[in-house]
Amino acid sequence: MIERTKIIELLKSEKEQESVLLNGWIRTQRESKAFSFIELNDGSCLSNIQVIVDNDIGGYEDIVKLTTGAAISVTGKLVASMGQGQKWEIQASAIEIMGIAPDDFPLQKKRHTDEYLRTIAHLRPRSNKYSAIFRMRSKLSFAIHQFFQERDFQWIHTPIITGSDCEGAGEMFNVTTMDLNNIPKKDGKVDYEQCFFGKEASLTVSGQLSVETFCLSLGNVYTFGPTFRAENSNTSRHMSEFWMIEPEMAFADLQDDMKLGQEFVQYLIKYTMEECAEDLELFAKFVDKNLMATLDNIVSNDFVRLPYTDAVDLLLKSNQKFEFPVKWGSDLQSEHERFLTEKHFKQPVIVYDYPKDIKAFYMRMNDDEKTVAAMDILVPAIGEIIGGSQREERYDVLKKRINDMGFDEADYWWYLDTRKYGTVPHAGFGLGFERLLMLVSGISNIRDVIPFPRTPKNLEF
RNA sequence: UCCCCGGUAGCUCAGUCGGUAGAGCGGGUGACUGUUAAUCACUAGGUCGGCAGUUCGAGCCUGUCCCGGGGAGCCA
Numbered sequence A: 001m002i003e004r005t006k007i008i009e010l011l012k013s014e015k016e017q018e019s020v021l022l023n024g025w026i027r028t029q030r031e032s033k034a035f036s037f038i039e040l041n042d043g044s045c046l047s048n049i050q051v052i053v054d055n056d057i058g059g060y061e062d063i064v065k066l067t068t069g070a071a072i073s074v075t076g077k078l079v080a081s082m083g084q085g086q087k088w089e090i091q092a093s094a095i096e097i098m099g100i101a102p103d104d105f106p107l108q109k110k111r112h113t114d115e116y117l118r119t120i121a122h123l124r125p126r127s128n129k130y131s132a133i134f135r136m137r138s139k140l141s142f143a144i145h146q147f148f149q150e151r152d153f154q155w156i157h158t159p160i161i162t163g164s165d166c167e168g169a170g171e172m173f174n175v176t177t178m179d180l181n182n183i184p185k186k187d188g189k190v191d192y193e194q195c196f197f198g199k200e201a202s203l204t205v206s207g208q209l210s211v212e213t214f215c216l217s218l219g220n221v222y223t224f225g226p227t228f229r230a231e232n233s234n235t236s237r238h239m240s241e242f243w244m245i246e247p248e249m250a251f252a253d254l255q256d257d258m259k260l261g262q263e264f265v266q267y268l269i270k271y272t273m274e275e276c277a278e279d280l281e282l283f284a285k286f287v288d289k290n291l292m293a294t295l296d297n298i299v300s301n302d303f304v305r306l307p308y309t310d311a312v313d314l315l316l317k318s319n320q321k322f323e324f325p326v327k328w329g330s331d332l333q334s335e336h337e338r339f340l341t342e343k344h345f346k347q348p349v350i351v352y353d354y355p356k357d358i359k360a361f362y363m364r365m366n367d368d369e370k371t372v373a374a375m376d377i378l379v380p381a382i383g384e385i386i387g388g389s390q391r392e393e394r395y396d397v398l399k400k401r402i403n404d405m406g407f408d409e410a411d412y413w414w415y416l417d418t419r420k421y422g423t424v425p426h427a428g429f430g431l432g433f434e435r436l437l438m439l440v441s442g443i444s445n446i447r448d449v450i451p452f453p454r455t456p457k458n459l460e461f
Numbered sequence B: 001u002c003c004c005c006g007g008u009a010g011c012u013c014a015g016u017c018g019g020u021a022g023a024g025c026g027g028g029u030g031a032c033u034g035u036u037a038a039u040c041a042c043u044a045g046g047u048c049g050g051c052a053g054u055u056c057g058a059g060c061c062u063g064u065c066c067c068g069g070g071g072a073g074c075c076a
Helices: A007-011 A060-064 A114-119 A128-150 A208-218 A254-275 A277-287 A291-300 A308-316 A334-344 A395-404 A409-420 A433-441
Strands: A017-031 A035-041 A049-054 A071-080 A088-099 A201-203 A221-228 A241-250 A304-307 A349-355 A371-379 A383-390 A426-432
Touching (some): A007 A017, A017 A088, A035 A071, A049 A060, A128 A221, A128 A254, A128 A277, A128 A433, A208 A221, A208 A241, A208 A409, A208 A426, A241 A433, A254 A277, A254 A291, A254 A349, A254 A371, A254 A383, A254 A426, A254 A433, A277 A291, A291 A433, A334 A371, A371 A426, A383 A433, A395 A409
Parallel strands (some): A304 A349
Antiparallel strands (some): A017 A035, A017 A071, A035 A049, A071 A088, A221 A241, A241 A426, A349 A371
C-alpha cells in the first residue's frame, strides 16, 4: 500500500513519480472520447490537480458519471502534462469511488454569491474562495502565536465563563443550568444562589481584566480566544461570537502600545504575503483588485499617529459634509474615521488621547484630566481594528474612576488589588481576529471569514 | 434597534400598462473534442418568501410578518 500524498506536495514535485496515491473531491470532470479529465482538490492548497482517466480503467462507466463534489481515491503516475495550464498531472491506473455527490450537490462550477454560500456554510469550504480564507485563518492563528512567542509574551488562557458583570464592554450572554421554564426567584428577582455557580454567570466579553493580573506577574502576556457579545448588532463588521487577541505589556506606556499594535499588524500582513501567496492571489484577483496595493502600503509605512484633539480639528477644517457633526467630546463616527483613514491619509491611522467621558474606566487619566491614554487603530474599509490603552495603574485614581462611573468598587476588589500591591505602568489592546482576516483578504462581510458565524437570529450549523 | 434596497426554476437574474412565467448557468440525454468555467443539440424543472386585503383577475397594488443586502448605532 502506498502512502497518500497531498496535492500540494504533488504539484511541487521536481520529477515524475511512478506510483502515487491521492484522495480528494472532484471539482469538475470533462469527458473525452477515449478518456476523461478530472480536476481533483483535497483542500491542501488552492490548486486542483488534473487526473487523466483512460476508458479502459476498471469501473470507467461509473467514474465518468461522477459529478462535482464526489470523493475519490486515485492511484497512478505523476507525469508532465501534455496540456497547457498545468505542469503536472496524474495518469490514473485505478480509481476508487469513496463518496458520490448526487445531482443536487449545492456547489456548482460557477461563481456563487457569498449570501448563498452562507446558507450552506457546511459545504462552502469546498469552494475556492472559502478554502482559501480558512487556510489563511489557520496560518494567521499560528502567526499570532509566533509573533508573541518570538517576543517572549506568554499565552494566557483567560476564562470563557465569567462571574464579573463588570467587564463593561457590552451586553453579555448568561450561562445557567437553571430550568428556564421555572426560574427560582427570591423577592421577585432571579435567585442566582440556586444557579450552578451560586451567582450570575456570563460568557466573557473580554479577557483584558483577567489578563492584566498575569501581565502584572509574568510581564508580557496575551490572550487569544473566543469572545462573546450579546449586542443586537446587524452589520458586516460584528458577530456575537468572535476571536480576539489581547496583548498586555508591563512597564509600558501608550507609545509602546501603539508601537506594538503597528508591528503586530505589519507582521501579520507580511506573514500572509509570504506564507499564503497562492490563496492571497485569489483575493487580489477576484475579491479586491486593490488588495495588494493596500497591503503594500500598510507594511511599508509607519501608521499616522494623531491625537484625538487634532483629529477633531482636522475634520472640522476638512470642509467635508458629514451626516453627524464633529465635536470635541463626542466619539468619532464611522464616517469620520473613514474620512481619516480612507480619504485624508489613505493609510492606517492611530487616533489617541480620547476624551475621558467616552472611554472605559480602566484607561489611564492624562495630566490634562480631560483625556485618557487610549488609542484606536483605524484601517481603510474596516475601520477600527484595534482598540487599546495604557491602563490606570494609580490605585486612588482608578478607585475614583470606578466610583465616578457609578460602579461598585467591591466588584473590582481583585482588580484593585493589582494596583495596591506593586503596581506598575502597563498597556495593551484588543485586536479582532476576524477584522484582521477581512483586512488581509479584502472580504467585506465578517460572516465570511469564520467557519460558522453567530449573529442575532442566526444559529444554524 | 433605526433608515434604504431586495426575496421569481438548484444558482444568478429578467418579467413592460394588473390579464396564471422567461433566459443563462447547473442537472439529465446525445454528439464532438488533450480538455481548462470546454463546445453544440434536445430535455426536465416554478405554492413568484409567508399571511391577510384590494380587484372580474395580483409576480406586479396595499397592510403585516419573516429572511437577505447596504448604511447607522454598539465595538473588535
